[in-house]
Amino acid sequence: MTDIFQEVSEDMRRERAQKLWAKYGNYVVGAATAVVLGVAAFVAYQRYEQQQADAQGARFQSAIALSQAGKTADAASALSALAKDGNAGYQTLARFRLAAETATDKVADGIKAYDAIAADPSVEPLLQGLAKIRAGYLMVDTASYADIAAKIEPLAAAGQPWRHSAREVLGLAAWKAKDLTNATKWYQAAITDKDVPGGLRQRADMMLQLIAADQPFKAS
Structure with missing residues (x-):
């Protein structure tokens, strides 16, 4: 008797499964197909993105x-094209390199190029800060300390990612302006920061020695 009831139960389950498949089978197949196609499309897109990145690199x-x-003119032309039609990463990279190339011959134009990057809201804040630092280094020979401080001083605050370079720029700008008080302040801030890179610490220490040697001359 047990075997008969078991066979009846299995037949009922089989019949129920067949009815469910007849009703919903197309949906199951469609969903499975969509998953397969979605995975294939994702893999194809990843491959395309990698190919594009390789080509732009x-x-x-x-x-x-x-x-x-x-071949600076050809280089500038190639960089300008990449800055226009490259992906976001290579566009920014090309703009930085183009600004550096421009500054080699025309410092003022190089500063403007870095300023444009720094003011572009589509550029990441970290890279905007780097553009300001690059412009600041270029400005030390021609701009006033006040103009440089207005651009760079916010980047010199504790915790800012570019604070070490910002303090060096401000120290150098103050020293060139014969503002030894501010020059000392910024170089002292550089060497007392525990995270300052070794090379920058050495440069800051050397500048503090030069400033100390200048103090008596300034007082006389």
């Missing part, structure tokens, strides 16, 4: 090679 390296070969 090659374009950037080609522009660098042109610059190193002394």
Whole structure:
């Protein structure tokens, strides 16, 4: 008797499963197909993105090679094109390199190029800060300490990612302006920061020695 009831129960389950499949089978197949197609599309997109990144990387390296070969006009043209039609990362990278290339011959234009990067809301804040630092280094020979401080001083605050370079820029700008008080302040801030890179600490210490040697001359 047990076997008969078991067979009846199995037949009922089989019949119920067949009815469910007849009712919902197309949906199951459709969902499974959608998953497969979705995975395939994702893999294809990843491959496409990698190919695009490789191609743009090659374009950037080609522009660098042109610059190193002394073909500055060709390098600038290649970088300008990449800055227009590259992906976001290579656009910004190309703009930084183009600003550096420009500054080699025309410092003022290089500063403007860095300022444009710093003011672009599509650029990450960290890179905006770097652009300001690069512009600051270029400004020390021509701009006033006040103008440089207005641009750079917010980046010199504790905890800011570019604070070490910002303090060096401000110290150098103050020293060139014969503002030894501010020069001392910024270089002291540089060497007392426990996270300051070793090379920058050495430069700051050297500048403090130069400032100390200048003090008697200024007082006389």
